[in-house]
Amino acid sequence: MPPSSSGAGHNGFEKADLHIHTKCSDGIHTPEEIVDKAASAGLSAISITDHDSVAGIDKAKPSASAKGIELIPGVEMSSTYKGYDIHVLGYFFDHRHPALTGYLDHCRHLRTERAERMVGKLAKMGVKIGLDQIILKAQNGSVGRPHIAAVLQDGGYVKSFSEAFSKYLGAHSPAYVKSIETHPAEVIRLINEAGGLSFLAHPAQSAPDEILKQLITVGLDGIEIVHPSHDSYKQNYYREIANEYFMLFSGGSDYHGLKDRDDDTFGRVTIPGDWVEKMKSRLVKA
Known part of the structure; x- marks a missing residue:
């Protein structure tokens, strides 16, 4: 069973999912359908984090606004470092920033x-x-x-x-070809220049500790703590690392809507609302 996290935000028991994919990358639902699902699941905030695409943000905005769901601009950007595919999640950036959209x-x-x-x-x-x-x-x-x-x-x-x-x-299968070979430091810089925060996605899947520590030195803002691939031990482990380096927490379902992959993660693999508030307070200081 995938892990879930819940807790009281500043406005009661709010929960958020900051890792969701739509048809704008490799999900099966439209951005509007994701907003409907979020409303049904009782989510207070979501981020559509399509792979190397921000096309879903404006599509989801009207329905999110109508349903009272906070839509946080998001993206999951591909990079490669020392032979590892490193995915960096960006949040709260200007999704029309010219350098970011050009990239x-x-x-x-x-x-x-x-x-x-x-x-x-x-x-x-x-x-x-x-x-x-x-x-x-x-x-x-x-x-x-x-x-x-x-x-x-x-x-x-x-x-x-x-x-x-x-x-x-898969990464060790015969038809595999490496992902986008941009250094993660460049991706982190682009997110930062667009006014956003950068997080390492699902570190247990992709980044050994020495890689994670090196990414922290190039300006990573946080770590994705809650993810379907992280059991409670891994959640606590990455939370301790984040605390040690004064980093932010994020998380979500990594939902694509694929039956043999996602199961019922949507609405169950969530983070508490106060994690989102802490992200916002870091933005104010930036």
Whole structure:
């Protein structure tokens, strides 16, 4: 069972989910549908953190405003460091900041090129799928491995999302191609220049301790403490590191809406409202 966190915010028992994906990257729901789900789940605040895309923010704004849900500008940005795929979550930034949007447009092209290379590797293994099918799956969003997995499933090459990753697309699988090879320090700088806060996403999945410590030295603001891959031991472990370095806490469901991956995480893997308030107070000091 995935972990959850709850606690009293400044306005009662508020809960937030600051890690959600939509059709603008590799989720299955539209931004508007995510807002509806958040309202049904009783969330007070959410952040749509699509991969290398901020396209979902403006789409979600009207419905979030109508339903009284705080929509925090968010993004999950790809980077690579010492052979590790490092994902950095950004919050509370200006999502129209020219340097940030220019970089994200560049990432969109890199993601398509990466998918093309993976299609080439699959073809050499006798797995014939087309890049056009993957782009169609992405519906003009950021192309990612889940879109390739969906096409593999449609073609009958695999039975599930998890099989697609274990057999072909995972980091140690034969069709894998490295993610965007930007240094995380550059990603952190872009988020900072746009007025936002940067957090290391799901460290237990992607970053050994020595990598995490090095990222702290280049200006990381916080750590994603609550995540479906973090049990209570890992939550406490990363909370202690964050406290040691006076860092902020974040967390969320990392929800994509994929049945064999997400289960029922939405509305259950949450953070208390006061974590969000502490982020805001750090912004005031910046």
